[in-house]
Amino acid sequence: MPHDELSRLVREDSVHKRVYTDPAIFELEMERIYGQAWIYVGHESQVKAPGDYDTTRIGDQDVIMVRAADGSVKVLYNRCAHKGAKLVAEGSGCVGKFFRCPYHAWTYQLDGTHLSAPLRSGFEGTCYDPTHPDFSMRALARVESYRGFVFASQSAQGIDLRTFLGGVVSSIDNLCDRSPVGEVEVAGGSFRVLQQSNWKVFYENLSDTMHARVTHESSFTAAREQSREIGEMPFELLIMDGNGEPYAFWEKLELRAYHHGHGYMEGIFDPGAATRDPVAAEHFANLSAAHGEDRARAILGMNRHNTIIYGSGSPHTVYQQFRVIRPLTVDRTMIEIQLFRCKDAPAAVFDRALTYANLINSPSSNVMPDDVELYRRCQEGNGTRGGDWVSLHRYLGTDRALDDGWVSTNGTSELPMRNQFAAWKAYMLAPGTEARHAA
Ligand SMILES: [Fe+2]
Incomplete structure (x- = not known):
């Protein structure tokens, strides 16, 4: 496929639906993205x-x-x-x-x-x-x-892993730092979810704050009703309730976008997280004994939501998991959810990670299937003749450039998607790829 044809598929404010539906493009992605990147x-x-x-x-x-x-x-x-x-x-x-x-x-x-x-x-x-x-x-x-997370590249050339990850290493650091000895280990098996959609949609959704209170209405409404009935908001309901936050809440989040399509979504530092409930307090005491209270508060107060390592998946710092994204075909993607135990941390910390994975991300979750259904609808809708372009307009032109990437001025910006497609385009149009494919 000629470079100029590929190039026309990604505009500053939108992408052509072929990037999700064309098997020839999927084949090129396997070579030019998965054949190159860490x-x-x-x-x-x-x-x-x-x-x-x-x-x-x-x-x-x-x-x-x-x-x-x-x-x-x-x-x-x-x-x-x-x-x-x-x-x-x-x-x-x-x-x-x-x-x-x-x-x-x-x-x-x-x-x-x-x-x-x-x-x-x-x-x-x-x-x-x-x-x-x-x-x-x-x-x-x-x-x-x-820090124990193994990456591989099929290409002998290119930048080293640490440079490739850029600012998102802070998510891997925070995940590991939640152990008093700074180490995590995979615990138990992994959940697998087969999505009937292209792999890129999942990355886009990871920092799509505008979908939460719409797509997940049934689960956060049920959680709120249940909470009213029992007169309290236990952890199990609290984590479902979060998706029902008003737009004003999501607007205040920060969206960071790094080179190579990476990024994360973050709330303001939350020192109260260290003592919010008995599990947090036990964890805080455990980390304080190892590092002192200031450092323990800094670790637990980091209020990071989803992290994107483009091409690999999404580590979650607070609830210690890695959602690994494996493209299968142009319209099939396997998600494997690994859970991590923070070594030498209280057992309740892992229980909480397990509860979060079960209730939010597992195949039997009340939340994740909402997303999976929407990914499938996007895949099928984009297969119709009802239009050609997918919009990425939200807050275009307002993102602030930094030395190592971009930051949004509003947490509902579609900056992360624009950043992912800028990376996609750079991989797909990398010098030499056109000639190599023709040969
Ligand atoms: Fe969602």
């Missing part, structure tokens, strides 16, 4: 001991995150060098000391290096060379981790 693979705690592995996808590629014999974390394509079979089935486990293909028993060390093929004598006089990389599992070009 993408979240998983957390180091998922592969604690040598041989532990977890499978996932980077764009359209099946990959394995594995703990190697030297303790490092490797990310390998899930393919045997012999006939191409996937070496491990989807999921997690431990392969032991080496990978062994279930088809013809070719084996590989945990870093992917070829170990052996049965009956070596059969290769005499051939080009089979166990030391040649063609006979090993192939590793992704680059792997880096930040």
Whole structure:
């Protein structure tokens, strides 16, 4: 697809619906975004001991995150060098000391290096060379981790992970800092939600403050009715009630937009968060014992809502989860929700994260299915001949430029979506991509 044709799909104030519906564009995204960017693979705690592995996808590629014999974390394509079979089935486990293909028993060390093929004598006089990389599992070009969060890039070129993440590292920091030892670990399995929509819609919705009190009317209304009935507002109802805040509340939030499509939504610093209820107070005491009260208040008072790591998903600092976004096809997206335990923090902190995930994000939630239904409607509506453009006009021209990105002057601005599509366009039109595809 010529660059000028792609370029015309993204305007300053709108995008053409083809970016959500055209399978050829999805294919280009897999190559130009998922083939280039740093993408979240998983957390180091998922592969604690040598041989532990977890499978996932980077764009359209099946990959394995594995703990190697030297303790490092490797990310390998899930393919045997012999006939191409996937070496491990989807999921997690431990392969032991080496990978062994279930088809013809070719084996590989945990870093992917070829170990052996049965009956070596059969290769005499051939080009089979166990030391040649063609006979090993192939590793992704680059792997880096930040505070235990492992990212990989399929491209050998480009900026390092820390530079790529920019200002959103503060969300990963705050998530980890909620543990008195500064470490989190994946706990339990993950929720999976199959969305009948293009992957980009989910990112747009993460900081779409204008939808909350409309899309989630049924759940926040039910929470309020229930609260009136029982005469209190427990945590379970409080987290559903939040979506019913008036527009004036959302207007006061700050929307930060960083390079590469990242960003977050944040309320003003909330020192009272440290002592709001018994769970918070216990957590505050726990963090204060490790770092002193000022630092503990600074950590718990950070009032951050959804964070966007474009291409990877959304870590949530306050309720310790990572919603991982995996594009499957142009109109199918898998969301995997990982939960984290803050090491050495009170058990009630993890219980609360679990409650939040169950009630707000799980497949049985009262809240998230509202969004999923709307994503599907967007996908289907954009499949009709009823119009071509998707509006991103809100507060265009008022966003304030910063050294490392942008900030909105109003929390209902569509700045995050405009920023995501600016990044999308930069990936899709990157120098050299047109020629490479033509070749
Ligand atoms: Fe929503």
